[in-house]
Amino acid sequence: MKVQGTIIAALSCSSQQAGVYTMEDVERARIIADLLTPYFYALRAAEQAQRSAIVEAVARALEVGLRLGALKLTEALEQERQRIGMDLHDQTLADLTRLARRIDRLSRFTEVTPKALEPVARSLQQSMQDLRHIIEQARPSVLQLFGLAQAIEDHLDRSTRESGAAIRRELRDETGDALEHLEPTVSVALFRIAQEAINNAVRHAAPGTVMVRLKVADGRLVIEISDDGSGPARMYKRIDGGIDNMRTRALLIPARLSITPWRDNHGTLVRVVLPLAPELPAGGELPREERNEGSDR
Incomplete structure (x- = not known):
């Protein structure tokens, strides 16, 4: 895998059987490598840019002799690193997983036509575009322009x-x-929690209905994402990383998060509660009495 004459990675294919690969297989491997090269290059560029930004920011803080500022900056950078990691999980990793499965299916065919590779190329382009958005640390454009409710509805x-x-x-x-009246960082966190809940419902629960409700009750903002699919026990056993990200985002706001069965123990209800005036008790999880509280839809 080369970019501007520089080798940045290698695609290795091996088999325990001798002579199993033909020259056509080698050519297909080269095509796949050429498709993947720009994406790996973008990943490496993102990592280098992040490291450079951290070094530059810390150097600036040290130059002005603000020890407290340097500590706060380190905290902020760590939170930003966690945010980028969660964004990569919520968007890029899911796209790459689908892409890997598609490439695996293509590898089983004796012939791979250019037409069959077109969806792979399009998916790579979309993943690279998503990655560029993460690198630029841009908020979701619909959220920035039209607000939280419209951004969730659009997604x-x-x-x-x-x-x-x-x-x-x-x-x-x-x-x-x-x-x-929400702070921009709070809006982004709430959007990402709703985004992950919607993605999990659509991709893993096989639902017939997905519903989102936003309301204010007793000085608290409540967001509920519900579906009538396979339920939380079955759906979430393969996606613990996504749940951890949702809980971390909730704790950082701080809000309370619960994931329970929906109506009559069918489907899933993801519920986020954010205090608009007094703060909630620490812990990030709903108490047992509220955890069992259903939606009034």
Whole structure:
């Protein structure tokens, strides 16, 4: 794998059987390597840019002799590193997993036509675009322009539509103007939690319906993402990393998060509660009495 004449990686294929690969197999491997090279180059560039930014920021803090500022900066950089890691999991890793499965299916065919490689190339381009957004540390454009409710609705519509399944979707916003007063970092965290919950429902639960409700009750913002799919026990056993990211985002705001069965122990209800005035007790999880509380839909 070369970029501008420099080798950045190598694609290795091996077999315990001698002579199993033909020259056509070698050519297909070269095509796959050429498709993957720009993406690996972008990943390495992102890591180098992040390291350079950390070194430059710490150097600036040391130059002005602000020890307290340097400590706060280190904290902020660590939080940003965690945020980027969670974003890579929520977006890029999921896309790469689908891409790897598609390449694995293609490798089983004796012939791979250019037409069959077109979806792979398109998926790579989309992953590279998503990665560029993460590198630039840009907030989701719909969230920035139109607010939290519209951003969640846009993602809900796009996710269910692109799944190819007949999934009914609905978003109910009963918050009035409460969302307009949220800090930008809080809005981003809430959006990412809702995004992960919607993605998990669509990709893993085989639901017929996915619903999102935003409301204000007793001085608290409540966001509920519910589906009538396979339920949390079955759906979430393969995606612990995604749950951890959701809980971490909730703790950092701070908000409380619960993941429970929905109606009559069917489906899943993800519930996020954020205090708009007094702060909630620490811990990031709902108490048992609220954990068992269902949606009133």
